[in-house]
Amino acid sequence: MVDAVVRTPKRPRAASPPPPASPPVSSLRLRHRIPTVGCALLMGALMVLTVFGEDGLIHRHLRVRELERYEAEMRLLEEESFQLRLHIQRLRDRPLALERAAASDLLMARPDAVIYHFPPGDDAVAPQAPASPGIPIAMAGYETAPEGGTPGAGRRIP
Secondary structure: OOOOOOOOOOOOOOOOOOOOOOOOHHHHHHHHHHHHHHHHHHHHHHHHHHHHOOOOHHHHHHHHHHHHHHHHHHHHHHHHHHHHHHHHHHHHHOHHHHHHHHHHHOOOOOOOOOOOOOOOOOOOOOOOOOOOOOOOHHHOOEOOOOOOOOOOOOOEOO
16 A cells, blocks of 8 residues: 555635834834933932931041040040049048148148248249359359358349
């Protein structure tokens, strides 16, 4: 038996619809630009908020500087507090230190103490050059005792 090849007649194909018309080139560019521009604007807004916002980088930098300033001030106050504690401890342990503090800060003295009072402005006399080579600088502002007089009985030259 011979195998016969049976051919079926080809059915005509249905007409395919025409391919869709491609959009114009400018509308394609516009379709791609809108999301790109939107993303760029969003990124720009986020960057501005990150730098200048309420909790932005600039405010954070200012807060860090303020914190450093407060820490430095705190260290100074702690050092001052430590020195004052040492001073209080010395005043408690040494009666002479307490007496000196009372005398210098509160202008107090013992009842039997001798107090010297110097008029203001008289203690700042500048030393002058000696009048002659034999007179020491400490005695330059004083007259010397006359011949045969009491040594050291000079008086202050105005």
